[in-house]
Amino acid sequence: xxxxxxxxxxxxxxxxxxxxxxxxxxxxxxxxxxxxxxxxxxxxxxxxxxxxxxxxxxxxxxxxxxxxxxxxxxxxxxxxxxxxxxxxxxxxxxxxxxxxxxxxxxxxxxxxxxxxxxxxxxxxxxxxxxxxxxxxxxxxxxxxxxxxxxxxxxxxxxxxxxxxxxxxxxxxxxxxxxxxxxxxxxxxxxxxxxxxxxxxxxxxxxxxxxxxxxxxxxxxxxxxxxxxxxxxxxxxxxxxxxxxxxxxxxxxxxxxxxxxxxxxxxxxxxxxxxxxxxxxxxxxxxxxxxxxxxxxxxxxxxxxxx
Amino acid sequence: xxxxxxxxxxxxxxxxxxxxxxxxxxxxxxxxxxxxxxxxxxxxxxxxxxxxxxxxxxxxxxxxxxxxxxxxxxxxxxxxxxxxxxxxxxxxxxxxxxxxxxxxxxxxxxxxxxxxxxxxxxxxxxxxxxxxxxxxxxxxxxxxxxxxxxxxxxxxxxxxxxxxxxxxxxxxxxxxxxxxxxxxxxxxxxxxxxxxxxxxxxxxxxxxxxxxxxxxxxxxxxxxxxxxxxxxxxxxxxxxxxxxxxxxxxxxxxxxxxxxxxxxxxxxxxxxxxxxxxxxxxxxxxxxxxxxxxxxxxxxxxxxxx
Numbered sequence: 001x002x003x004x005x006x007x008x009x010x011x012x013x014x015x016x017x018x019x020x021x022x023x024x025x026x027x028x029x030x031x032x033x034x035x036x037x038x039x040x041x042x043x044x045x046x047x048x049x050x051x052x053x054x055x056x057x058x059x060x061x062x063x064x065x066x067x068x069x070x071x072x073x074x075x076x077x078x079x080x081x082x083x084x085x086x087x088x089x090x091x092x093x094x095x096x097x098x099x100x101x102x103x104x105x106x107x108x109x110x111x112x113x114x115x116x117x118x119x120x121x122x123x124x125x126x127x128x129x130x131x132x133x134x135x136x137x138x139x140x141x142x143x144x145x146x147x148x149x150x151x152x153x154x155x156x157x158x159x160x161x162x163x164x165x166x167x168x169x170x171x172x173x174x175x176x177x178x179x180x181x182x183x184x185x186x187x188x189x190x191x192x193x194x195x196x197x198x199x200x201x202x203x204x205x206x207x208x209x210x211x212x213x214x215x216x217x218x219x220x221x222x223x224x225x226x227x228x229x230x231x232x233x234x235x236x237x238x239x240x241x242x243x244x245x246x247x248x249x250x251x252x253x254x255x256x257x258x259x260x261x262x263x264x265x266x267x268x269x270x271x272x273x274x275x276x277x278x279x280x281x282x283x284x285x286x287x288x289x290x291x292x293x294x295x296x297x298x299x300x301x302x303x304x305x306x
Numbered sequence: 307x308x309x310x311x312x313x314x315x316x317x318x319x320x321x322x323x324x325x326x327x328x329x330x331x332x333x334x335x336x337x338x339x340x341x342x343x344x345x346x347x348x349x350x351x352x353x354x355x356x357x358x359x360x361x362x363x364x365x366x367x368x369x370x371x372x373x374x375x376x377x378x379x380x381x382x383x384x385x386x387x388x389x390x391x392x393x394x395x396x397x398x399x400x401x402x403x404x405x406x407x408x409x410x411x412x413x414x415x416x417x418x419x420x421x422x423x424x425x426x427x428x429x430x431x432x433x434x435x436x437x438x439x440x441x442x443x444x445x446x447x448x449x450x451x452x453x454x455x456x457x458x459x460x461x462x463x464x465x466x467x468x469x470x471x472x473x474x475x476x477x478x479x480x481x482x483x484x485x486x487x488x489x490x491x492x493x494x495x496x497x498x499x500x501x502x503x504x505x506x507x508x509x510x511x512x513x514x515x516x517x518x519x520x521x522x523x524x525x526x527x528x529x530x531x532x533x534x535x536x537x538x539x540x541x542x543x544x545x546x547x548x549x550x551x552x553x554x555x556x557x558x559x560x561x562x563x564x565x566x567x568x569x570x571x572x573x574x575x576x577x578x579x580x581x582x583x584x585x586x587x588x589x590x591x592x593x594x595x596x597x598x599x600x601x602x603x604x605x606x607x608x609x610x611x612x
Contacts, residue, residue, distance in 0.1 A: 017487075087487050181323075181393050183510070184528045204489070205511035208525060215603050219514060219523035222490045247609065257606035291608070297521050298604055300563035302597070303553065 003245045004113045005032045006045040006132045007122025007144075007234070008102065009052070009070060010079035012275060017087050018227040024275040025056050027079060028122035028144070031231035034279045035238025035266040037063040038287055039246030042238075043113050045069040045132065047101040049076035059280050069113045076101035089229050090203055109135045118142075118245035120237060121164065125149065126156040133163050140249060142166040142241055144233065150176050162194035168237050171200040171208070184210065197256065199240070201233050209260055216257050221268035221294055228274040232267040235279060239266030265290045308347040309551045310419045311338045312438045313428025313450075313540070314408065315352045315376060316385035318581060323393050324533040330581040331362050333385060334428035334450070337537035340585045341544025341572040343369040344593055345552030348544075349419045351375040351438065353407040355382035365586050375419045382407035395535050396509055415441045424448075424551040426543060427470065431455065432462040439469050446555060448472040448547055450539065456482050468500035474543050477506040477514070490516065503562065505546070507539050515566055522563050527574035527600055534580040538573040541585060545572030571596045 010027030014020060029044040036042040043066045048056075052072065060067050077100035085092050107128060119138035121129040123146050133141065141164040149157045150173060157177075161167055167174075167190055171183055180186040187198040187210035198210045204226075208217040240263035244255060265287055272278045316333030320326060335350040342348040349372045354362075358378065366373050383406035391398050413434060425444035427435040429452050439447065447470040455463045456479060463483075467473055473480075473496055477489055486492040493504040493516035504516045510532075514523040546569035550561060571593055578584045 088481075089487070175394075181395070182530060182532060184530045188530075202511060205508060206523075206525070208528070210528075215528045216606070217512075217525035217528075217604065218606075219512070219525070222514070222516075222521045222523075224488060224490045224494075226488060254607065258609055261606055295606065295608065298523065298606075300522070300524075300567055300601065300604075301560065302601065303564055 001117045001245045001249060002041040002043065002112070002115070003036055003118040003120065003241060004043050004045060004069070004109065004116035004136055004138065005029050005036070005120040005122055006107060006129070007032065007124055008079045009044060009046045009048050010081055011051070012230060013080075013082040014228055014230050014274060015084040016089065016228050017085070019274065021274045023080070025059055026081065026231060026275050028231070028234040030060070030276060031234035031270065031279070032120060032122055032238035033060060033065045034063050034276055035235040035270070036242025036245070037065050038266075038282070038284050039239075039242035039262070041066060042242065043069050043116065045107060045109055045113055047071045047073050047076070047105050049073055049078040049101050052078045059276060063280065066112075069110050073101040083230070085229065089226055092229070107132045107135065117249055118241055120144075120241050121160070122234060122237070126153050126160040129160045130156070130163065133160065140165050140244065140251065142168055142237065144168050144237060145173065147173055147176060158193060161190065165195055166197040166199065167195045168199040168233075168240070169201065170233070171202050174198065174200055183208070184215070199260075201236060203229075206264060207236060207260060209256060211253070211256065213253060216260060218260050218264050218294070218298060221264055221290065222297075223268060223272060226271045229271050230275065232270045235270035236263040236267040239263035261291050261294055262287070264294060307423045307551045307555060308349065308418070308421070309342055309424040309426065309547060310349045310351060310375070310415065310422035310442055310444065311335050311342070311426040311428055312351040312413060312435070313338065313430055314385045315350060315354050315358070316387055317357070318536060319386075319388040320534055320536050320580060321390040322395065322534050323391070325580065327580045329386070331365055332387065332537060332581050334537070334540040336366070336582060337540035337576065337585070338426060338428055338544035339366060339371045340369050340582055341541040341576070342548025342551070343371050344572075344588070344590050345545075345548035345568070347372060348548065349375050349422065351413060351415055351419055353377045353379050353382070353411050355379055355384040355407050358384045365582060369586065372418075375416050379407040389536070391535065395532055398535070413438045413441065423555055424547055426450075426547050427466070428540060428543070432459050432466040435466045436462070436469065439466065446471050446550065446557065448474050448543065450474050450543060451479065453479055453482060464499060467496065471501055472503040472505065473501045474505040474539075474546070475507065476539070477508050480504065480506055489514070490521070505566075507542060509535075512570060513542060513566060515562060517559070517562065519559060522559075522566060524566050524570050524600070524604060527570055527596065528603075529574060529578060532577045535577050536581065538576045541576035542569040542573040545569040567597050567600055568593070570600060
């Protein structure tokens, strides 16, 4: 099985109350790919500039991420984001965004990327997401987005959502997208457009999965040390889609729930340190141990019969 | 087993995007008592005015709530709260609060109320909570509070918290109380003051339980119809402490987790309609069916061995 992801491959400058980093490796496709790499073969698609060098490629390649569809644009600059988080890490401020080579990006997937079994369209302009979707007939596909596209390209975004199996966005964005304040109703409204599953990311509160059959939710993994939330949602998606692809693409309820567990675990490792620092030196054993800890933290049984 | 609760017994005027009610039965001790009444014998303690009549007592008595410790103050007015909720029901605005007979309240518990096995101090001025605690040596006790007391009576509140076994407040209040933005650290800081358990209420996201042994969390029960969130936290506490008291006071991890489930279920019924409307005509069968539904929505298993 194999997985293609399109999205930003970037440098991030991030300041949180617990430290700061300047131009570290980041971007949605990077966080997603590193998380998914523990479960399956993953190919990020996207452009980088001259500034993206051997050190950055090495982080990906050490995790077995296939970098063949990362397009190096001569004379270009990589996508750059600068942001800071308040003492309450749920509050983020974007201070600078430079599209760089992404401004001219025209996705051209390799034969291998087109042949992927699973496709994830990380948060980029929805027309670009549709161009990628048109090139890849993956049997299972997902999409992330953000408030910017809801506000400036809603029709395109809605068309893009209609073409995927699973929407993965923040809960506030599901509400904004549908104009429906009740989350369960909003998720069901999205399912009427096409997707058979909707995942509401809820930051530190975890994530909820809506399907035609029902509802499943997991809390965020409780951590005493959270240093940088950047990329948590992308790592969640990487764990979720990576697990589903890696185990053979079964999409029954039991697999979807386990995938939510792996997504939660990967997101939790992501936020323990800055950028890709923690996930890039993570082991499958650590992932499985935390998955089992999460399982123990969420199980309860019925009372004994009276 | 039996349970005593002290807190407001009130009239509420509430406006939400889905309707409004004028001077309906409400108050923390009322919501708590109705929820707990499905599991155990419960006695609310608190004053009411002349305006609190047979219709209000009947709602309590039909659920078997023992009203002997509700003190009717001749010539007085009951506690009154008026509030409205925005389209996003998580945002509430208090428009009026009239303490009425609560301004002169001096708790005097009956022999039966003093002899309770379990005590819950709902959100009132912390010195009043301590006066009640001093009269009741219940083996298990809990306390709720609010930002007002954190801001105006923090030392008293901290002393009151030190005298109970379980703190049950909103997650933002745990942070505010301890000055610690990380919830897990904040909960552990509270446990150093005395309580052996801390429950963080998280509104629609559910609730999390911190104990010395670990962590457990449940999502809110997903509802397509939420009409009035007033009293949800009190119904949660009523389900939680009511179940624990009713099953004999065992406080092992399995019982605490089930109690979290019953709290979640009672809170979910509470918000389906205005005030006490839904819970006052609820059945134990409906509670048990939703408890089982919640259990099914939160369970997942480990992947089959490779």
